[in-house]
Amino acid sequence: MxxxxxxxxxxxxxxxxxxxxxxxxxxxxxxxxxxxxxxxxxxxxxxxxxxxxxxxxxxxxxxxxxxxxxxxxxxxxxxxxxxxxxxxxxxxxxxxxxxxxxxxxxxxLADVARLxxxxxxxxxAADAVPLAIATLAGLDGERLAVARLTVHPAAALLRSCFPTGSIWQAHQGDIAGSASFSGGECVLVTRPEFDVRVHVLPPRDAPFAEALFGGLTLGEAAERTAAEPEFDFGAALVGLIGLGAFAGVRMEGG
Amino acid sequence: MKALHNPHLPWRAGLGLKPEHYADILSARPDVGFFEVHAENYMGDGGAPHRALAAIAERYPISLHGIGLSIGAARPLDRQHLARLRALIDRYRPHSFSEHLAWSTHDAGFLNDVLPLPYTAETLERVSAHVDEAQQATGCQLLLENPSSYVLFDDSTIDEIDFLDAIAERSGCGLLLDVNNVMVSAVNHGLDPYAYMDRFPVERVGEIHLAGYDETVDGAGERLLIDAHGSKVRDDVFALYRHTIARCGPVATLIEWDNDVPTFPLLLAEARRADSVLATAAGRREPMRRRA
Known part of the structure; x- marks a missing residue:
């Protein structure tokens, strides 16, 4: 043979x-x-x-x-x-x-596995310096509206119908937590330097984060979330950038 | 043919690098001859593994040990995988690069084990060509490791040592002598491990591996040793190691402990045990024969 x-x-x-x-x-x-x-x-x-x-x-x-x-x-x-x-x-x-x-x-279970x-x-994932808020500070309102943010190579966003992030957090460490959770969660995974971090986003920021991860401009993302009564554009943007969700900003293309 | 890069590891005991020990190593700077990594574990784009390896490579010689090139496969080598190996070699400048006389890739997928092959004129041709290709692609001399095996092939016509020696002769590669594999295969195939060791072309050996085996029985109730890498080096393997070093002089010696990874101090104690054997043979060896 x-x-x-x-x-x-x-x-x-x-x-x-x-x-x-x-x-x-x-x-x-x-x-x-x-x-x-x-x-x-x-x-x-x-x-x-x-x-x-x-x-x-x-x-x-x-x-x-x-x-x-x-x-x-x-x-x-x-x-x-x-x-x-x-x-x-x-x-x-x-x-x-x-x-x-x-x-x-x-x-x-499948969403926990996805996380x-x-x-x-x-x-x-590849090393990349996270986008600093100062990089956006130089842009006027008009240019900010057409800017798109490049997702950091380590970042991922998971929208779940279940409290996936809380379930995951409760199982870190030696003793599993026993808190009860309910409702869906939008979970952001980032690695600004070398430690991986898992964040549960405030529900009002979830559609905005999804829009930015989907490649929409900041203006389009803000429009999409206009109906959210509690939504605060500045706070949401500063929050996501601070967690290390993005690596850069670009002014054109989709 | 391009000249190959072939620095050698120090004639000391080294340890397999495990993520659970990064902090111990970087904070305590233990006196260890070298650290060996499984190449595939460092083929991610970035992150903590590369940061740790870069820091450790600044302080210790590194041995790059591949487990996925599938040199013994019937199919061609994976060019993409060769490029990944080359990138690691260029980045970390390892003092040794080794792979297995085995295969693991197939249409069925990556089979995640080091699988055996028959020793025939055809496989000798194939493996020699693959070793040569890997050396040319990486620019680095390769050490080819003797396998552990549980079965034999009706088709085999060449003795394992002759097979390894012929590949080294044709391709200019060196050999990695896994003493645990010698014991495992010898017991499993009813051979004398000391006779094997006394015939092995030790002048081609650039590194030795030591590990622990598990034991079971086969379908006929005969002893069957399993190359498990999950315990201390067994006494009979350590005795064979002493015999080997007495015969060939000191050689860089890796403690392989990949499963149920122990605390760092326990691993270090295993390295000290090998170091003490190497110290008794100090000054008795010339560097491995270099390719002309």
């Missing part, structure tokens, strides 16, 4: 526990041994499960270690990493969680 055929057969048996060890695999006794081949299967499964456990620790706490292991196994069966960069593995795990029927009783995926993305 040539090497392409050997590796095709090896890989096919590796990813399908229902298959026997491939032909041509043997032992010093001269006889194949399923338990030995299973070591490779187990290494792949355990390695990828560990990667998901380390990227989604709160998701795991919410469902328990055994449930998480089962959910991870189901995900891994259909999703092998696209590259050797294992820290990036599981970007599509939250979508899988959303459709994972046994977890349907925890409708917020955790955004956290790792922020941790490894």
């Amino acid at each position: 040539d090497i392409i055929a050997i590796q095709n057969a090896f890989a096919a048996a590796l990813v399908d526990p229902g298959q026997p060890a491939p032909a041509g695999i043997t032992t010093a006794r001269g006889k194949p041994d399923e338990k030995r081949f299973a070591v490779y299967r187990n290494n792949v499964a355990v390695g990828l499960t560990r990667a998901l456990e380390s990227r989604f620790p709160v998701t795991r706490q919410l469902v328990g270690a055994d449930f998480f292991a089962g959910m991870a196994r189901a995900f891994i069966a259909g999703h092998k990493p696209a590259s050797p960069l294992i820290f990036a593995y599981g970007g599509d795990f939250p979508d899988f969680v959303a459709g994972f029927a046994p977890a349907a009783g925890l409708p917020y 955790e995926a955004a956290w790792t993305h922020a941790y490894h």
